[in-house]
Amino acid sequence: MRLPAVTTLGLFAQGIHGAAVLRFGCSSIVVERLDPLVNPGVNPSPHVHQIVGGNAFAASIATSDVSQIANCTTCSFVEDRSNYWTANMYFKARNGTFKRVPQIPNRYLDGEVGGMTVYYTMPYDNSKATAFKPGFRMLAGHADQRAAGGVTKYNAICFRCYNAANFGGDNQAPCSDSTVDSVTLPAKACPGGIRTTIRFPTCWDGTNTDSPDHMSHVSYPSSGTFENSGPCPSTHPVKLPQLMFEVVWDTSAFNNKADWPADGSQPFVFSQGDATGYGQHGDYVFGWEGDKLQQALDAGCFGASCSKLKTQAFSEANKCSVPKAVNEDVDGWLQAVPGQSMPMKAREFMA
Template sequence: MHLSKLSTVALLARGIQAAAVLRFGCSQIIVERLDPLVNPGDNPSPHVHQVVGGNAFSALIPQSDVSELANCTTCTFSEDLSNYWTANMYFKARNGTYKRVGQIPNRFLNGEMGGMTVYYTGAYDGSKVTAFKPGFRMLAGDPLQRAAGGVTKWNAICFRCYNAKNFGGDNYAPCADPSVDSVALPNKMCPGGIRTTIRFPTCWDGKNLDSPDHTSHVSYPATGTFENSGPCPSTHPVKLPQLMFEVIWDTAPFNDKSLWPADGSQPFVFSQGDDTGYGQHGDYVFGWKGSALQNAIDAGCFGATCRALKTQTFAAANKCAVPKEVKEDVEGWLTELPGGSMGM
């Protein structure tokens, strides 16, 4: 997605006030079967995730100030020691074997190694948004979802099939166009890969940093969307920045009809065994230093440059690493998904 000054003009033309939009790249820090949010302490967890951000990532991340646990990050802003992760995508060949699908860095950024683009957006109507607090964490989507509904709706989670010629050239309109966006995995070959967009809840109960299901303490707007300034429900009155992940899966290497299922059905599957796409989900553990995120939003920062934040090069970011904890192959041609045929 190309978020430029032209995009801001387009928003204004639609009557939407321009907002602070942090948009930055994060390299992959690990691909591993660990999930400190849903399966804390389990080694291994049920399915594989691709993870970016700080080096505090492990099977268990204490619910404390993560910025004091990590000392480096794979993200553009060195003060962002948070962790962001999604289930990984696999290609299931006609012969029943699986191969992990890699990620393409957003072409308008430089130096990332796989990973994703992360967005934090302030309120379009100029109202106050409150940055996440130390210890905060949440989940967007439901890994068990296999049909339309739930939070997999137009204002939250979707896919876009890229053509090679227009890859990365979208305006700021994720999930807004049913003619090109879908909540299910695309059922055709995509020359430029498949974009995943995951939008997180933007309203908080103001009390709980987490909840047993990792979603009850947060909510999407009561009506409308965050973009059109939909109000928060009375149960979750605190407006948060909109956190959004953008992952571009490099599906092009698998665009060989002889490898696809004989019936022509789409061959991609998420690591939890989901071949529909409805179970796409994202996990978040907040780890910004001090008031850095609040300062950046209040300063109206835009894109991957912000005077209120410290920026690092990807030459430095890509040196950040965590030790591999699960000893298994997640990269080669596999006879089943890591964790079992259903990855659950």
């Protein structure tokens, strides 16, 4: 069923589903080739990520309580020292060079530098959800996916092609409007940029805070989706709040078709060598202080303010940093996407 034509924030703020929704911005804390979830201890890891959140981020992150390791965060809520990260998007010019696509603040989050918007949503049927526990971590999506399947069947990833500046065309819930949404990277120029949406699993086995593949301990609903209150499978009976990322990529500087590949193909590629968009993925390491996340969700908080939490201005959040650990250029015009030494088309074919 298509939802009423309102903005994403308006949809939640109006409480159409009656669900508590935390929606807040997190500035970038570092952009580099590290991945403490999939490639712990590896420096550099295979592809570039843009990371937000607490300053415990490093090549390896202890599986203990991350909120006790980090002492600041780039996110709006001071108590959230989690880390959230995604692959970066690059533009491939006709001459074969690459440039990282910058991120811009989402609607109503002025002051954020790079980064993303993070959502925690309680079940729409007003049932109870259990907040993540210390040591919890998980993945959504598969970096090597290049065709439909996997998380796409759960409506878990999509792109929105803004048809004008200032979020033009953003009048439907995420991944709900085929005129502006697609599972693959848009094949046309998007005047207002491209938004990435990544939805994480919402069912937990109730025991393990991680698994070898960082996926098996969680699950998407056994039927339907979280948005239509699909049930959890018996193997993963504990409901989680839905974690969702939104990243707004400012592609406006790259919309001149004369700069696109000569064959007219869409020119954007994720840093793991994915020009389809099916390999869009997100990583999460939980780091909320104590039971603050559970308190906020149980209190029915909406948006980026909550009586149970302390909010900081981006002027303060943007002071949080980590030392750069990988000595390489990720910005400017590059001969290759960092870590991707093989020709892009060969990598697509082999995937």
